[in-house]
Amino acid sequence: MNAPFYKFDLFGFDVSLIIAFVIGIGFGFALERGGFGSARILAAQFYFTNMRVLKVMFTAIVTAMIGVFYLSYIGYLDLSLIFISDTYIIPQVVGGLILGMGFIIGGYCPGTSFVAFSTGKKDAIVFILGVTFGIFIFAELFPFIEDFYYSTNMGRVTLPDFFGLSYGMVVFLVVLMALGAFAAAEWGERVMAKKGESK
Amino acid sequence: MKNYIINLSGSKKLAMVGLILGLVAVLLGNPYDNTFAKVNVKALSVESIRDSEIINVKELAGWIIEGRVDYRLVDLRDEEAYKEYFIPTAVNIPTSKLLESNLMRNQKILLYCEDNIKAAQGWFILKANNYKGVYILNGGVDSWKDEILFPNISANASPEEKAEFDKMVEVSEFFGGSPQVGETEGEKEIKMPKIEMPAAIPMNTGGGKPKREGC
Numbered sequence: 205m206n207a208p209f210y211k212f213d214l215f216g217f218d219v220s221l222i223i224a225f226v227i228g229i230g231f232g233f234a235l236e237r238g239g240f241g242s243a244r245i246l247a248a249q250f251y252f253t254n255m256r257v258l259k260v261m262f263t264a265i266v267t268a269m270i271g272v273f274y275l276s277y278i279g280y281l282d283l284s285l286i287f288i289s290d291t292y293i294i295p296q297v298v299g300g301l302i303l304g305m306g307f308i309i310g311g312y313c314p315g316t317s318f319v320a321f322s323t324g325k326k327d328a329i330v331f332i333l334g335v336t337f338g339i340f341i342f343a344e345l346f347p348f349i350e351d352f353y354y355s356t357n358m359g360r361v362t363l364p365d366f367f368g369l370s371y372g373m374v375v376f377l378v379v380l381m382a383l384g385a386f387a388a389a390e391w392g393e394r395v396m397a398k399k400g401e402s403k
Numbered sequence: 404m405k406n407y408i409i410n411l412s413g414s415k416k417l418a419m420v421g422l423i424l425g426l427v428a429v430l431l432g433n434p435y436d437n438t439f440a441k442v443n444v445k446a447l448s449v450e451s452i453r454d455s456e457i458i459n460v461k462e463l464a465g466w467i468i469e470g471r472v473d474y475r476l477v478d479l480r481d482e483e484a485y486k487e488y489f490i491p492t493a494v495n496i497p498t499s500k501l502l503e504s505n506l507m508r509n510q511k512i513l514l515y516c517e518d519n520i521k522a523a524q525g526w527f528i529l530k531a532n533n534y535k536g537v538y539i540l541n542g543g544v545d546s547w548k549d550e551i552l553f554p555n556i557s558a559n560a561s562p563e564e565k566a567e568f569d570k571m572v573e574v575s576e577f578f579g580g581s582p583q584v585g586e587t588e589g590e591k592e593i594k595m596p597k598i599e600m601p602a603a604i605p606m607n608t609g610g611g612k613p614k615r616e617g618c
Contacts, residue, residue, distance in 0.1 A: 209479070227602060270421065271426070274428075277431055285508065285509075369432055370433055371433045371434050372431045372433070376425040378425075382421070383421065383422060
């Protein structure tokens, strides 16, 4: 038995939707337990008073990266079948900035807003309405920004390709980066806490 | 040292595990690498190329006419031969580039070359790399020419043979070929018509059943 199961036809499209639902519920549960159902915690990340978002996200990235690397190394996972979307560098930078602004203003990202809504947060439903409205505006404007949307296509780029490093080296460097970020985050939180006390 | 590790907090222990796994990863290198394949020789020898994995040209002609897209037709010959003529819907992947191609392991892959021998080489390479559905076009391009593009019938054929031939004429014309009647003797004198890609057939380069992916 080899992964990815869907690509190897272990189940069809219909079953994949059920599996996606189960995984989605699990993902939402993990987000909620990680504290991502609270706009206060999420927004605090951007003011560097609470680094929980950075810690949880980097932990998830490192865990998934190590898992994928070793599973494919022992031959259980066919890495070449994993979907990697194309890189459109400038449109994606612009899109990231817009999403980031919305994140700070609204206190949620699209995924966490649904998590927060499921626990009954009223601000989350307002945020979801905003997201829906934004999607509507984007869809209506799409013909005018289509050229920009598809510009600067770099194709399928991965960090090892881009930097010309081996995959193992990139795994190691990202782990180092994560551990460095964790240490810096803990230190930063202590500094911010002291500042808070002295005020 | 032992006490030092025991006294670390849970998250620090996890961080150390991550660091160790990351260090080992440097030594392991590239998980994408498929130059060296581990082959189960015994399984492969028992399996060999089964009859069901050999598709004949008439079957393929039927698939193309029906517009089936649940398989990928791969031309293993070099680029020049491919440019000269290729069986409609085929993509060109020379044998040496087979592993760098974007063929999917879950796809039905139908290989052809001039004849069966080179196609069998491609079959072995893909099978050794864990491709599941690999098929060979029986007789390759040569058979395609003989049976589909320029089918031949002797003048004194039986009525059954004739009926069969009439059906083939339509197929042949669909692919831009020209059926030959009764020149078993003077075959050498007749100039082979230039094989050209029939323009009427829409090229389908996309492979297999489209699977939805991405977010």
